[in-house]
Amino acid sequence: MTATPPMPATPGPPATPPTTAIDLNADLGEGFGRWRLTDDEQLLSVVTSANVACGFHAGDAATMRRVCELAAERGVTIGAQVSYQDLAGFGRRAMDVPPAELAAEVAYQIGALEVFARAAGARVAYVKPHGALYNRVVHDEEQAEAVIEGVLLADTALTVLGLPGSRLLDLARGAGLAAVPEAFADRSYTDEGTLVPRGRAGAEVTDPEIVVERSVRLARVGQVTSHAGASIEVRARSLCLHGDTPGAVELAIRVRRGLEESGVRVEAFA
Template sequence: MTSIDLNADLGEGFGRWRLTDDERLLSVVTSANVACGYHAGDAATMRRVCELAAERGVTIGAQVSYRDLAGFGRRAMDVPPAELTAEVAYQIGALEVFARAAGARVAYVKPHGALYNRVVHDEEQARAVIDGVLLADDTLPVLGLPGSRLLELAAKAGLTDVSEAFADRAYTDEGTLVPRGHEGAVLTDPEAVVERSVTLARSGTVTAHSGARVGVHARSLCLHGDTPGAVELARRVRERLERAGVRVESFA
């Protein structure tokens, strides 16, 4: 039977402000990319999400980012490699404290936002991220875009590389994501998102922004938790996948 992991970005709040409905999304997804305080999240939020994830048997992942709270980690930044390595390890270590306190552990790492897009092609920044993962825990899988420099370097370093696809993002003909600032970069039709999810899981292909069919072989499917109606959409995706004979389970 075909299987796929459902991951979502969670814990993306700060203080009294909350962006994602963590509790309800954790009843749907199988992996939680928890913000580690650099693009969003704080100590109390990280602890709460780890506790909720552990209660529900959801795998906990560290979503590492450039240090950019004001820009939600989506602004391009030039961070020296040694500094980025230390900051990646720091974020993983912070989340690990709360994961272990909840009776779980950090089970993988995924970059966020501008860092995620940067390490698709930038070998220096990708290597700095991998070095940070190795510094924190050399057994952690790395989640990223298929064909990215990040996953290539992860595999070379002996880490498990896990490819993911996006249910609600437009793709280029090269299999990369259309930048968010471009028109049509984010899919807003719920039915289109659901249909794409099933197609990705069953055939490993996606219709690019140009209309071309592109191969996107992924072990995990990302559902964004900060879009309107995110919880209901996530439920519809999971229900349709299971109805199509796809087993939904964590890759870790």
């Protein structure tokens, strides 16, 4: 008897591409006294993680308390954005701080924010350096070690947020801390994967359509086009938008909408 050939399989619906998840963070609480730089209330309706200034480059006690309360109300994860002690320069001036002093200052900033986070019914979940300190600890072993020492002094359960491939993240992992790499939607990259220094032409990306396109590509593909036109790999779990740029709220809304419409799930990493 001749065997009956099997019936061909009925074509099913096309496979759904895997869902990608990314955190959306912004620098918040960057004011002092009556001066306000960031629209904290509006941005906290869009982002999933808040990098809160801890008083060294911006922010004061009342601002820190207010932002923590708003973040807790909206379920936004709170992070301490630590900096060199540089209010006048907004933390963007290069400074040489002895390691022991820097470690103490990092722990001090985290501790100050933790008081307000806990009072709001939340906690500080992660630490991210700001400005000159952020760029310094990409390559500077000594300063990166000091930041990690300060984090450990404050809380050994904290996560460290920083640039992929940085000494900071390598040392964080070595110390047993969770290390999360982040990318920047509105900053230009060098071919080496570092940020183009502020002050250089093209360091900031201001066209909203380009920022959205870069955000989606970073989240889904893990790549970005450098300032020189090269395609470079930037694998990140969090995406940063600067809260002090003009139109930051509208840009954040457009970025989140673009991510979600492309199938990217926007959620906190911590």
